[in-house]
Amino acid sequence: MTDSIDRRRFLKVLGATSAGAAALSSCGIGPEPTEKLIPYLIQPEDQIPGTATYYATTCRECAAGCGVQVRVREGRAVKLEGNPDSPINRGRLCARGQAAIQGLYNPDRVTHPMIRNASGTFEAIDWDGAIQRLSAKVAGARGKGIVFLTGAEQSSFGDLVDEWMTQLGGRRQSYEPFGFEALRAGNRTAFGTAALPTYDFANAKYLLSFGADFLDTWLSPVEFQNGFSRSHAFDSGRPASMAKFVYVGPRLSLTGMNADEWIAARPGTEGTLALAMAQVIVSQRLARLPGDAPRLSGLLARHTPRAVAEVIGIEAQVIVRLATEFANSKGGLAVAGGMAAQYPNGAEIVAAVNVLNYVAGSVGSLVKFGADLAIGATNTFADLASLTSDMSAGKVALLFVHGANPAHSVPGAFQQALGKVGYKVSFSSYLDETAAACDLILPDHHPLEQWGDSRPRAGVIALQQPVVQPVFDTRPTGDVVLKLAGRPGTFQDYLQSKWRARQKTNFDQYWMDALARGGVYAEASARARPVRLAATAAGINTAAAPQPGGGDQEVVVFPHPVLHDGRGANKPWLQELPDPVSKIAWHSWVEVHPDTAAKWGLATGDFLLLKSQFGAQKFPAWITRSVRPDVLAVPTGQGHSAYGRYAQDRSANAFELLGTQVNSYGGRTFAVRASATKTGEHRKIVTTEGSPRERGQGTVEVLGLARAQGLHTGDHPFHYEETPEYAKDAVEWWGERQHEKASIGNYAGDHPRWGLAIDLSKCTGCAACVTACYAENNLATVGEQLMQRGREMSWMRLERYWLTDEKGVPQGAVNSPMLCQQCGNAPCEPVCPVFAAYHTPDGLNGQVYNRCVGTRYCSNNCPYKVRYFNWYNYAERDGEWEAWPEPLSMLLNPDVTVREKGVMEKCTFCVQRIRGAQSQARLQDRNVRDGDIVTACQQTCPSEAIIFGDLNDHHSRVYELAGNPRGYHVLAGLNTKPAITYLARVVAQETPSRG
């Protein structure tokens, strides 16, 4: 390397003359320091340096049990993708699944066993010493109450713990903060079975959700979102066209946002609405009624639309219309959950919705019992409450906690009860609230580091295998349990013995197949257990019971779509991901209707202190029309008092507002009556939202269903600005210059033109694509402070525009992913003084990081505002804005440059994947085929809304979609000629709601 000073160093010296020469050496510019190359001792057979190896395992971020394939580079996990073999997620993955590697490489993991010493602090202890001490404690606690608390654990690990507890005379108990107790109790009331069915969203012709957030957190979101996309998206080739989706609930969640109509029924009256609809169907014989329908006549007679309309808060004719649409679709699916299943009368609401499904004929076809979802076997909140009282009464001498954090979701009560437990052991990988209160921490491996399996539903046994060597000195809890139980072998041996019991002959082949596919799968649709109405169905009482709490405001506490019950709060990708509905990141909020806010003189960002008889927390307000005027809504997830640097002491814990009483169905009520007072404080909320109104700018286009069905190829239903007369010559001249340029040097000859098609009728706004992009392209998380100043780096953002009726009430929203459009006539290219932004021969807007000097003129000129500048050095080790503190830097994708301060970046259409596919094709002496290249956003999208391909290949899918009459370009009038075609959102013909 020559010694001459290079351009970047020169500029840096100019700026740093006063800082002294010392500053230059540590900044990573100039000649690279000498590196060492350390070879393997023994070459691993399945890994080639520079290429990726994929291992199939199971995601454990929620109880759905999606299959994942982990891309491993040189022994490091760098990306999770969905496993196409799994019938649950079919190769797709949500944002929480994508963020699992931030749990694996989290800088706040517990790295070795810790024991609480005499002075009350934690100190390190070796494994053998720890297990020895614990064995003594176990021996001493026999007969005095031993409890092992886990999360939803329908797995071999759960079986092992059960066996051990039986051996000791203790018990295992599971706890999920959002445990679907109402679903089980409601199913028992209606059908006599507490099992959870599976729901066939893909074949539904009309969707009616009573609060069930099946796109965010309800049961199996990725599976349901994929099914929802198949039935709800507009596909002009399909004669039956799209299923209408109606959402009933007090606030629009991510799921509600995708509805064609919002029925904002009074909270707690959702069940009454379901019964009224059932009454209309039965009395008008709108469907082929099941034989035992007359048993419901007494119940339904009390629920005529006219009798209940006032209670629900909507008009009787709306109820009749909904019922008629539901029945006439001959494929209506009603689901109950979310807020509707979390009131004091939640189980009754679920039972009522079951009745609606039953009379419309969906039970057995779209609602299939027999799937026995695993989360239906989790213990209830009532069980946790009884454990808590046992603990408080001193009846538990030894408590083990694994995969649960009740000290966060039941603060106060559980925390106090913990103090009365003799000895507390946590297996947590992180120092969460529960672990911080324990006496001994034996950190478990992360799910990506260990063997395991899970049975999310009947017919699916998902296998889990380690994809990397353990990062820290942790041990699989299964190994520890076996050791404590005095049994030989490791958990891997135990797991295999369980699998051997299932397949006695030819086991090795069976095992290898299961490992390669991520498990064994049988379609759930194969068997549906028939159900009949139970006797208790006739006695359903959906009257809304009074909420506890004692205040004058109705507050609903809902699960945050990505942070969920708080478990996602220690992952910066999830903290930085704007909530799909509010677009708020890094902190909680309270949703307030503008009318209520006007009464109180409240603006967005003003703090409201919510106080129930159980607790008080303050939240900054977010004023929105997507909530009922008489309801305040707060998300869970924040407000941790431990759990690492990203989660601790951040915002407020909504669980504090809730009581710990068990309600009638054994669950917890997530609605409470609280008082709301302005504290006088104000904060600037961290939001990525510009304007909630699209103002007809051509950013998103929406078509009514009838109009969409009538389109033919070649139609142009959207208004395009005509080129004005005075500009016509200039545009023509420009076109000719482009042709000339396209025949010079590199640009001559046949090239692909890479393009994207995004179907807005499929995009739900779930933001899985955003997190996948962060993972694939080494995007930096900037933190709360910088995000407040608009410095977030997300190459892909989701813009949410409300669709409102004539009164301004949102009926749903259209979500538009906005990313670099790779314009054919890019405004950013001519203004770069150093040609860092230029047009590649294959149609990309190239950004060359090492040429960029940071004038930021390109970002200034971009009309879509999709260029992002590195204002700080996010990659600097121990720097102030460090985005990847060790060992988080292990998840960086080695195929993508990590950008430093002063460099502009933007979406590249995953150019590393394009070049990788081109290289593979060249090695195999062929051309790149359509489907070889899949961008990160495309690969993960559960709705399959994004298609990538070569626009110059007339047989490609993207070419076909680009010619679709629903297609349009964003801000087309600016003549930027983007390579991304958006397909307009289609909404069902609807009568606006007046909820």
Place this chain on the structure above:
Amino acid sequence: MVLWILAFLLPPAVLYGQQAPAASQRYRAPVVKDTGSLEGPRQPIFFRHDIHAGQDQIPCMYCHYSASVSSEPGLPSLQTCFGCHQLIGGSTPEHQAEIKKVRDAWREKKPPEWVRIHALPGFARFPHMRHIKALGTQSCATCHGDVQHMPQVYQVSTLQMGWCVRCHVEHKVTRDCTVCHY
């Protein structure tokens, strides 16, 4: 007459004259007395490419195994070295001292930390397999120089962008920035 018989008896390679030169024509690596005068950085073990690749004719990709399938050329694992050197102890005291280092490293499970010679900055990507595919498996010397005759490897080409582009222009392949910079 005798000449005809001799012609039958001589190894075919000599008659065809291509692959293995006659014993007297094979390259023998020189004895190196003064390591200080050699170009290139000093390595923890004095690995002689001129002996292994030049004299013993071991193909490049025996050790650098992934060059034709991956962007990384691949560094031989210690197992590759030990595979031969568990038996081959060296013919001179100097050789024996270096080979002993290999055996010690294997026994102690501590692979040597080689000093990197060819390094591109982090913002440039070089796919070895594309170049091997285009230029052939014998083309390593094009960029890395005559490694077969180097006792100690040193960098021969500048590896600066202009040098890369010149070759791309000569071979009439793409000069698009985003082929290497992304």
